[in-house]
Amino acid sequence: MSKHKTSAYKGSCNYGRSEEREGRSCVRYKCGLFNTIQDVLRQRPNWVEVKDDGEWDFNWCDVGWLRENFDHTFMEEHVRINHFRNHYELTRKNLMVKNLKRYQKTLERDIGRMESSKCDFFPCTFALPSEYHLFVEEFNRSPGSIWIMKPVAKSQGKGIFLFKKLKDIMDWRKNGRGTEEQKDGAQVESYVVQCYIEKPYLINGRKFDLRVYVLVTSYLPLKAWLYRDGFARFSSTRFSLSSIDDKYMHLTNVSVQKTAPDYDPEKGCKWQMQQLRRYLTAKHGREMVETLFKEMDNIFVRSLLSVQKIIINDKHCFELYGYDILLDQNLKPWLIEVNASPSHTASSQEDYEMKYRLLQDTLNVVDMEGRLTGKEKRVGGYDLMWNDGPVYKEDVNLQTFGSSRFTANTHLGCVNDREKQLRQLLRPSLFQKKM
Amino acid sequence: MDEGSELSLTIAQIVQRLKGSHLHSQIERQAKECLHQPDIKLESLKEDVRNFLKTSGWERKLQNAVYRELHIQLPPSHPTAPPEHLKEPLAYMRKAQATWEKRVQKSLNSMSTELGVPLARMRPAVEQRELTNKWNEMGTDEPDLSRFRPVYAPKDFLEVLISLRNPNHDSSEDISIRSHWGLIQVPLNVRDIPQLRRAFSELSLNTGQLGIDDNSHIHPDLFENDYVQIGKKVVMEQDSAAAQQYSKQGCPTGLRADLWALILNATNQPQDVMHYEQLKAGVIQHDLLVDNLIYKDVKLTASNDDFYFVFEDFLYQVLLCFSRDTAVLEHFNYNSATPPKSYIKGKVGDEECAVVYPPNGVIPFHGFSMYVAPLCFLYNKPSKLYSVFREMYIRYFFRLHSISSSPSGIVSLCLQFERLLQTHLPQLFYHLRQIEAQPLRIAFKWMVRAFSGYLSTDQLLLLWDRILGYDSLEVVAVLAAAVFAFRSENLMEVTSLASAEAVLADLSTLKVMPLIQIFLFATAI
Numbered sequence: 019m020s021k022h023k024t025s026a027y028k029g030s031c032n033y034g035r036s037e038e039r040e041g042r043s044c045v046r047y048k049c050g051l052f053n054t055i056q057d058v059l060r061q062r063p064n065w066v067e068v069k070d071d072g073e074w075d076f077n078w079c080d081v082g083w084l085r086e087n088f089d090h091t092f093m094e095e096h097v098r099i100n101h102f103r104n105h106y107e108l109t110r111k112n113l114m115v116k117n118l119k120r121y122q123k124t125l126e127r128d129i130g131r132m133e134s135s136k137c138d139f140f141p142c143t144f145a146l147p148s149e150y151h152l153f154v155e156e157f158n159r160s161p162g163s164i165w166i167m168k169p170v171a172k173s174q175g176k177g178i179f180l181f182k183k184l185k186d187i188m189d190w191r192k193n194g195r196g197t198e199e200q201k202d203g204a205q206v207e208s209y210v211v212q213c214y215i216e217k218p219y220l221i222n223g224r225k226f227d228l229r230v231y232v233l234v235t236s237y238l239p240l241k242a243w244l245y246r247d248g249f250a251r252f253s254s255t256r257f258s259l260s261s262i263d264d265k266y267m268h269l270t271n272v273s274v275q276k277t278a279p280d281y282d283p284e285k286g287c288k289w290q291m292q293q294l295r296r297y298l299t300a301k302h303g304r305e306m307v308e309t310l311f312k313e314m315d316n317i318f319v320r321s322l323l324s325v326q327k328i329i330i331n332d333k334h335c336f337e338l339y340g341y342d343i344l345l346d347q348n349l350k351p352w353l354i355e356v357n358a359s360p361s362h363t364a365s366s367q368e369d370y371e372m373k374y375r376l377l378q379d380t381l382n383v384v385d386m387e388g389r390l391t392g393k394e395k396r397v398g399g400y401d402l403m404w405n406d407g408p409v410y411k412e413d414v415n416l417q418t419f420g421s422s423r424f425t426a427n428t429h430l431g432c433v434n435d436r437e438k439q440l441r442q443l444l445r446p447s448l449f450q451k452k453m
Numbered sequence: 454m455d456e457g458s459e460l461s462l463t464i465a466q467i468v469q470r471l472k473g474s475h476l477h478s479q480i481e482r483q484a485k486e487c488l489h490q491p492d493i494k495l496e497s498l499k500e501d502v503r504n505f506l507k508t509s510g511w512e513r514k515l516q517n518a519v520y521r522e523l524h525i526q527l528p529p530s531h532p533t534a535p536p537e538h539l540k541e542p543l544a545y546m547r548k549a550q551a552t553w554e555k556r557v558q559k560s561l562n563s564m565s566t567e568l569g570v571p572l573a574r575m576r577p578a579v580e581q582r583e584l585t586n587k588w589n590e591m592g593t594d595e596p597d598l599s600r601f602r603p604v605y606a607p608k609d610f611l612e613v614l615i616s617l618r619n620p621n622h623d624s625s626e627d628i629s630i631r632s633h634w635g636l637i638q639v640p641l642n643v644r645d646i647p648q649l650r651r652a653f654s655e656l657s658l659n660t661g662q663l664g665i666d667d668n669s670h671i672h673p674d675l676f677e678n679d680y681v682q683i684g685k686k687v688v689m690e691q692d693s694a695a696a697q698q699y700s701k702q703g704c705p706t707g708l709r710a711d712l713w714a715l716i717l718n719a720t721n722q723p724q725d726v727m728h729y730e731q732l733k734a735g736v737i738q739h740d741l742l743v744d745n746l747i748y749k750d751v752k753l754t755a756s757n758d759d760f761y762f763v764f765e766d767f768l769y770q771v772l773l774c775f776s777r778d779t780a781v782l783e784h785f786n787y788n789s790a791t792p793p794k795s796y797i798k799g800k801v802g803d804e805e806c807a808v809v810y811p812p813n814g815v816i817p818f819h820g821f822s823m824y825v826a827p828l829c830f831l832y833n834k835p836s837k838l839y840s841v842f843r844e845m846y847i848r849y850f851f852r853l854h855s856i857s858s859s860p861s862g863i864v865s866l867c868l869q870f871e872r873l874l875q876t877h878l879p880q881l882f883y884h885l886r887q888i889e890a891q892p893l894r895i896a897f898k899w900m901v902r903a904f905s906g907y908l909s910t911d912q913l914l915l916l917w918d919r920i921l922g923y924d925s926l927e928v929v930a931v932l933a934a935a936v937f938a939f940r941s942e943n944l945m946e947v948t949s950l951a952s953a954e955a956v957l958a959d960l961s962t963l964k965v966m967p968l969i970q971i972f973l974f975a976t977a978i
Contacts, residue, residue: 222763
């Protein structure tokens with residue numbers, strides 16, 4: 019169990035740094051999940067859990083609770099909750115694609131092809147059944163390519179399969195969309211069909227995808243933070259296109275891997291982002307890897323911009339997204355999906371510690387205690403990536419204005435010396451003028 | 454022998470070795486072809502051809518080849534010295550090594566008899582085809598390895614080293630506080646901190662290093678950016694000697710693969726690729742008993758490592774070929790070890806029926822695959838990975854598991870580690886000795902593997918940069934002592950070997966270069 023503690027917050031001190039955000043001396047929280055987040059909340063000084071119907075200042079809920087209760091819950095000024103009301107615009111596969119396509123068209127119309135081509139980071143996708151005919155057109159245009167069918171709202175790899183021939187999905191349509199739905203007795207849900215990335219980047223013959231964490235504290239204006247840690251999830255079997263039916267090989271979700279017959283939980287199919295970044299730098303050199311990470315920043319920002327005007331902005335809401343990115347053999351990153359409730363269950367001690375730190379820093383950014391000024395570019399392992407505009411490492415002032423050497427303020431896969439940074443940031447000092 | 458004749462002997466030896474090599478024929482061909490060029494004049498033929506070779510980079514390639522030969526050259530010796538003396542000058546060490554080898558080989562042979570598995574067998578055609586198809590994913594195989602045991606583990610080897618004694622050295626008079634407290638009781642000359650400071654001057658506090666001065670808090674313009682620029686130039690120049698000198702201060706991540714290949718002169722020419730393919734064919738044709746040892750070792754060590762598990766398949770591809778590579782036998786000229794021989798069935802003792810087994814003369818032990826694992830981080834192509842590993846083995850790694858008096862040999866490293874500890878941390882050493890937790894018992898396993906698998910990969914590679922840069926393994930002994938120095942406060946509190954092991958169980962968070970630098974340059978002497 020991690021021994022990390024945030025610097026002790028002396029309860030009675032209320033700096034009243036800004037008019038809107040008063041620090042709380044004691045935070046009452048509600049938590050509907052039972053994993054790492056419970057530990058983080060419980061160990062935060064002066065945070066107290068409320069049971070049942072007690073009043074709460076902070077709620078870490080699951081999307082089910084949100085759906086049922088958000089609309090009839092009155093929240094005071096200071097209250098925070100960990101989801102946006104209509105987050106599914108970004109996190110449901112069909113809606114995400116719809117919003118991205120629309121955003122791309124808008125860019126092309128308003129600015130031009132150059133700008134809209136920066137959105138070419140999602141594989142060709144169609145929603146079924148509504149876009150079935152468009153899909154068939156595209157399918158016929160590229161014969162022999164492989165497509166992947168994904169249920170829109172399921173997670174953890176459920177219901178996903180690959181196919182090469184239209185016949186395969188005709189059969190599937192006829193059979194009432196597979197046996198899984200029949201078992202559930204659930205309503206037939208929408209699906210998306212996506213062009214499968216046939217040449218993924220492999221490390222020693224193994225496919226992997228990346229999980230990256232992005233925290234959004236506001237959509238209007240857009241304020242988004244990128245976490246330095248993350249991980250690469252490996253498939254436990256070697257990649258080969260010849261066995262499309264091998265579900266275990268093509269999907270890299272840890273949840274699916276766990277059911278594979280040769281899964282060895284001790285083996286650990288994850289690399290920390292830092293390890294991956296170092297490996298790629300050793301193999302391809304610094305410049306290529308920096309370009310890759312810049313392209314990933316682009317994915318995060320543009321995907322958020324695409325739903326910026328659609329998500330109901332609410333100052334009470336913040337959301338931690340888990341982005342799934344796949345690299346192809348040319349080191350181009352592709353957006354696979356965005357998760358609103360990324361798994362906080364840890365698969366190993368190292369993993370637990372990383373998720374613990376992530377959640378701790380999330381709470382640091384949300385800042386119920388009112389310790390931040392709002393001008394920070396970094397909080398613990400989070401770097402401010404977008405603040406109503408790009409955020410740069412360098413300070414933009416009269417002297418640097420006009421210089422072209424601005425670097426983005428993101429450090430994915432870089433050294434995460436968060437404890438030191440937090441100590442400096444949250445040092446209680448009555449003499450610090452932060453207004 | 455005076456210097457002049459020594460030099461000419463060296464030159465003669467190197468010429469002898471490079472004559473008839475592929476490089477030789479390539480240069481000859483280039484020289485012949487350049488005669489067609491207009492700027493080559495008959496009057497100044499020699500000059501012009503020389504200039505051409507210089508400008509086209511062939512002279513540099515020759516320089517690199519010569520430099521490489523210097524690394525593996527036999528030390529200068531008396532003209533009538535027998536070959537064993539060139540391998541190892543001290544007779545008692547040779548004897549101990551021979552005894553150890555006999556033990557190991559006996560263990561291997563008895564395993565073969567007990568399990569009924571032949572040392573070598575030809576694979577049937579079906580099996581050969583299967584293996585060819587599965588070549589890139591041998592890790593998916595799950596053969597039954599439960600019956601196979603590693604032939605020996607590092608701790609068995611340690612016991613042998615502890616029992617080494619020089620028969621000419623009467624150590625009875627040394628029982629005093631000045632005597633050596635450690636386990637290694639042979640009088641070898643090992644360097645202490647003042648000498649190490651001179652030898653490793655580039656690691657001093659005043660010199661920029663990768664692993665220290667590329668820290669994220671230090672602005673890259675202060676050291677890192679310029680250093681990387683210099684590194685790029687070195688790679689462009691393709692100069693082995695320059696690369697080796699550069700490596701003393703560390704190699705940037707993006708350039709390391711090229712720099713190491715340069716230092717080791719592992720150029721991956723077509724003939725190297727062909728050689729590798731031949732070895733691969735050998736693997737497919739024959740199955741060796743040691744293959745199972747390799748499988749088991751990889752599964753027990755690298756596959757269980759959080760980081761190296763991805764490279765499992767590469768490890769098989771490299772190690773199985775390595776076992777069959779008779780080119781490795783050459784290094785036994787300067788290795789105190791002798792390749793083990795095996796006899797054809799029924800003809801034991803008949804020298805005519807003796808074959809070297811395994812073909813490369815190296816019997817893998819528990820942890821052997823960890824020599825290769827970090828290299829997988831740098832090289833993608835199996836043939837290049839193989840060339841680099843083989844060169845590293847015949848220059849450095851072999852010294853870590855053979856008994857010799859070489860300053861980079863494991864015996865000297867152990868002694869050096871103990872002496873450094875006793876001289877500079879006497880209180881700690883005394884305390885550990887009192888609680889029967891001899892430091893070498895903990896540090897040995899780190900040194901035998903050159904810390905592979907114990908440090909985090911980026912730190913390990915920084916350490917190996919220095920091994921290559923200084924052409925010596927001493928930095929491994931220094932690091933071992935530095936780790937003890939770093940954790941000395943906690944170690945002073947422990948009361949048993951088990952708790953001492955626990956304090957030193959996890960080295961994955963250590964930063965090696967600051968530790969080495971402080972130990973060498975900030976210890977009061």
